[in-house]
Amino acid sequence: MEDSCVRGQFVLISDSLTDGSFLIHHFLSLYIKGGWKVCLLALAQSFGHYNAVGQKLGVPLTQAREKGQLRFIDGLKCSLQMYTCAPQEGQGENPLRALRDKKATLRPLYDLVKTQICSEEGVLEGPTLLLVDDLSVLVSLGVSAKDVSDFMHYCRVLMCPTQQGYCRVLMCPTQQSQGAIVSLVHKDADVEDEENSTLFRHMAYHGTVHLAVEGLSSGYSRDVHGQSNLY
Amino acid sequence: MAASTGKGGVTSFQKKSRTKTLQIPGTRPSSQGNQLLVSTGVPSLDHIIGGGIVVGTVLLVEEDSFGNYARLLMKYFMAEGIMTRHPLLLSSAELHPKQLLRDLPAPVSDDIGKAALHQEDVSSEKNVEKEATMKIAWRYQNLRTEQPELGAFSKFGHYYDLSKTMSSEMIDTAPSRLFYLPDELPLEEQGMWNSIRNPAYVKLLQSIQDVVREGQFDLTVPQPKDVSRTVLRIGLHSLGSPLWGEQDGGTSHDTSLPHFLHALRAVLRTSLTACLITIPTHLFQDMAFTRRLEKLCDSVIRLESFAGSEKEQNPAYKDYHGLLYIKQLSQANSLLSYMPDCNDFAFKLRRKKFAVEKLHLPPELQDSQQREQDDPVAALKTPSTGCFSTSGKSKLDF
Numbered sequence: 125m126e127d128s129c130v131r132g133q134f135v136l137i138s139d140s141l142t143d144g145s146f147l148i149h150h151f152l153s154l155y156i157k158g159g160w161k162v163c164l165l166a167l168a169q170s171f172g173h174y175n176a177v178g179q180k181l182g183v184p185l186t187q188a189r190e191k192g193q194l195r196f197i198d199g200l201k202c203s204l205q206m207y208t209c210a211p212q213e214g215q216g217e218n219p220l221r222a223l224r225d226k227k228a229t230l231r232p233l234y235d236l237v238k239t240q241i242c243s244e245e246g247v248l249e250g251p252t253l254l255l256v257d258d259l260s261v262l263v264s265l266g267v268s269a270k271d272v273s274d275f276m277h278y279c280r281v282l283m284c285p286t287q288q289g290y291c292r293v294l295m296c297p298t299q300q301s302q303g304a305i306v307s308l309v310h311k312d313a314d315v316e317d318e319e320n321s322t323l324f325r326h327m328a329y330h331g332t333v334h335l336a337v338e339g340l341s342s343g344y345s346r347d348v349h350g351q352s353n354l355y
Numbered sequence: 356m357a358a359s360t361g362k363g364g365v366t367s368f369q370k371k372s373r374t375k376t377l378q379i380p381g382t383r384p385s386s387q388g389n390q391l392l393v394s395t396g397v398p399s400l401d402h403i404i405g406g407g408i409v410v411g412t413v414l415l416v417e418e419d420s421f422g423n424y425a426r427l428l429m430k431y432f433m434a435e436g437i438m439t440r441h442p443l444l445l446s447s448a449e450l451h452p453k454q455l456l457r458d459l460p461a462p463v464s465d466d467i468g469k470a471a472l473h474q475e476d477v478s479s480e481k482n483v484e485k486e487a488t489m490k491i492a493w494r495y496q497n498l499r500t501e502q503p504e505l506g507a508f509s510k511f512g513h514y515y516d517l518s519k520t521m522s523s524e525m526i527d528t529a530p531s532r533l534f535y536l537p538d539e540l541p542l543e544e545q546g547m548w549n550s551i552r553n554p555a556y557v558k559l560l561q562s563i564q565d566v567v568r569e570g571q572f573d574l575t576v577p578q579p580k581d582v583s584r585t586v587l588r589i590g591l592h593s594l595g596s597p598l599w600g601e602q603d604g605g606t607s608h609d610t611s612l613p614h615f616l617h618a619l620r621a622v623l624r625t626s627l628t629a630c631l632i633t634i635p636t637h638l639f640q641d642m643a644f645t646r647r648l649e650k651l652c653d654s655v656i657r658l659e660s661f662a663g664s665e666k667e668q669n670p671a672y673k674d675y676h677g678l679l680y681i682k683q684l685s686q687a688n689s690l691l692s693y694m695p696d697c698n699d700f701a702f703k704l705r706r707k708k709f710a711v712e713k714l715h716l717p718p719e720l721q722d723s724q725q726r727e728q729d730d731p732v733a734a735l736k737t738p739s740t741g742c743f744s745t746s747g748k749s750k751l752d753f
Contacts, residue, residue, distance in 0.1 A: 146690050169687070170624040176688040200621035206563060207552065207618040224613065226550075263618060264647040266610035310650060317643035 131251060132284040135306040136331035138324060144337035147319050149174070151306045153183040156193065160250045162257065163241045163254045166259040167199035174213045194342045195240040203265065222267050230275035238282060248303050258308035259327070274327040279305060280330055313338070370487070381439025382510045387689050393586055393629040396431030398739055399711040403700060404654055404722070405684060405693030407511070408629045410586055412653035412685045413619065417636040419660040422593065424677060425633040426455070429592050431709065432631045434459040434521060436588040437529040438513050444532035444566050445588045446559055448598035453533060456526055457591065461516035463707060516707045532566050534559060536598065553611035555599050560618055563589060571627045589630040596635050609644070616651040653685035658702075670711040675701040679711055680700075680721065
């Protein structure tokens, strides 16, 4: 695995029968140490979790958050608010309105991400990473794979616009893509989960790098946790 | 770790701990990080899941077909809460929580004896007798001869006797909040799904939030220093059963229970609570749905009891009542979960102990097995379990 932060990458992490979230922590610490601005869309864990691990890895996340280098979007809190507020109250500004309202999409979430990382003109200021942990939670909560895929497509256009090879020739050299995206999808091999598989296929199509994390094919071993492949 | 275990230490050595861990009776810090652990009530189960339930997380128990052992684990969890003076919140849809609480196993008697003694010791003066001067260990002469017993309530992990029930005074004096679904939500409202949320789960989450707020378990709200904090134990018995209104037998399209678990995680992560949920996943048709629920909980174990299945006659399993599978272990606040030595566990229920042990496949039981079909032990030795099924049929022909 490369150790330097590369721009214009859409990295997809998929895990099967194991947990690939250690890679999220790895990327988080790598990019924060590299001086990038990071927007962490945390749908699976609380800030305390990332902070506790970050301290062990030598990355002080609370300071990064105060300085503004890390923008944290607390998905757990938004989800809780959506769950417990009465339907008569307007859902207001909650970015996860799609969880209650079947007709809504993840557009408010995309707008929130955009306001967090872009300047007023709507362009990225400096190298920025969008880290999504993780997309399968959105599917479990009822968002369709199509909506999630659209959301990630918009994010990709925002973060790494020069994906196709031929475009690079036509664009001016100063318009190099500034951002990168890393996202995590669960893809368990022994269970038939249609929505998750559809989402995985869409993400694999969009992504430039695919890291697959799985257990050892020979069974459970205490010291070696698993293997990962790079595509 | 800071000296909080209360064993009689004679030295004055105290390890300096950089991180300030909350000292709450009945909990202990985990070996992995500065997290607090709470006992499940079954010490052998605590051992295999990494010391106990991490405060702020959920332990999901996937029930066995008749639900007996899962109910038993819930009772152990509640009994442990009473012994360690943790407030309880118990919810159930079919069995009234009061009935569950009335039937808790009594702690094994020497723990009670110590607790009673402790009450008397505290009130009376400690009587330190001067022993004869020590000739060899004279350095220890001037230290106190006895450390005060901290009492049974600060011990971690008690043993219970199932033949007796806990005394009702102990149960009644314990602070507890019960959630019985037919009381909280009248039957007419249960079927009404005006939105995509199951109203039963919403009511449950709201009552959990109320208890957390009122009992001052919320960590985001700063408390004055002299308020002693304790951990709330939440037990959700048989969630997701048809009585809770699960429609379609639990298919992937139903998002009420996953959303409830997600919102519950949001509440738990910022408060001093530990949660045990039992779900009858064998009722769900779709494995994908079960897998999604597992991903939204922190630690998951599955019980499989032998009652009524052909495994009951299998001589390899003759000492045990069922199997226990660890499907997932908590990764909260750490990079990796606790890695157990092996994944083959079986449990057996004795009068005074619910023991979870490693399952060792025995060697060849008899030398004179004529046909392979007759040998039930050989049938267990499937090659797919990895490193542990090392014994195979080793009849070498020379």
